[in-house]
Amino acid sequence: MILEIIDDKNNYKQKQFQINSNGLKNIDNKNENIQKKNDGKVLVSFEKENADIFIPFLNENEKTCFTIEYKKESDSFFLTSPRLASGTFIKIDQPLRITNNNIFAIGESNFIIDCTIPDQISLQFLEGPKSGQKFTFIKNLTPIQIGTKEDCNIRIDDPEISKYQCKYYD
Numbered sequence: 001m002i003l004e005i006i007d008d009k010n011n012y013k014q015k016q017f018q019i020n021s022n023g024l025k026n027i028d029n030k031n032e033n034i035q036k037k038n039d040g041k042v043l044v045s046f047e048k049e050n051a052d053i054f055i056p057f058l059n060e061n062e063k064t065c066f067t068i069e070y071k072k073e074s075d076s077f078f079l080t081s082p083r084l085a086s087g088t089f090i091k092i093d094q095p096l097r098i099t100n101n102n103i104f105a106i107g108e109s110n111f112i113i114d115c116t117i118p119d120q121i122s123l124q125f126l127e128g129p130k131s132g133q134k135f136t137f138i139k140n141l142t143p144i145q146i147g148t149k150e151d152c153n154i155r156i157d158d159p160e161i162s163k164y165q166c167k168y169y170d
Helices: none
Strands: 002-004 016-020 023-025 041-045 064-071 076-080 103-106 109-114 120-127 134-138 144-147 166-168
Touching: 016 064, 023 041
Parallel strands: none
Antiparallel strands: 002 016, 016 023, 041 064, 064 076, 103 109, 109 120, 120 134, 144 166
């Protein structure tokens, strides 16, 4: 896996970081903002003390940007962002295939995808303002828009999410 710093106000010498099941790989040990711990996690943080990659921003309320963790049992990488963070943005270069039982977090809301019924997709909210609610849509009919705006298919009243947070196409 490659982590690339795109919006770089700190002028990192190294813009791309290789991540494997042990953590950071092939790093420039001369860069004082980078550590290698071999613990299966890569912590990107505003606090230098425990960070694998330190990003010196001026926001005192947010300490951790995100963590990338390798889980051996599923042979997969997981990106997590703490509740207090303002969000972690990732660029996906190709469509992301959503499968049954995928769990997504948006602001304070967590929902699980159910696509076991042909030509239908359901989102069951597990946490947040819509907790316990289930939304079902016919596939290929229209994109499903989630956000705070009135014209979203699923409107969530949550100050942590965008007007148009995400869109699902089949």
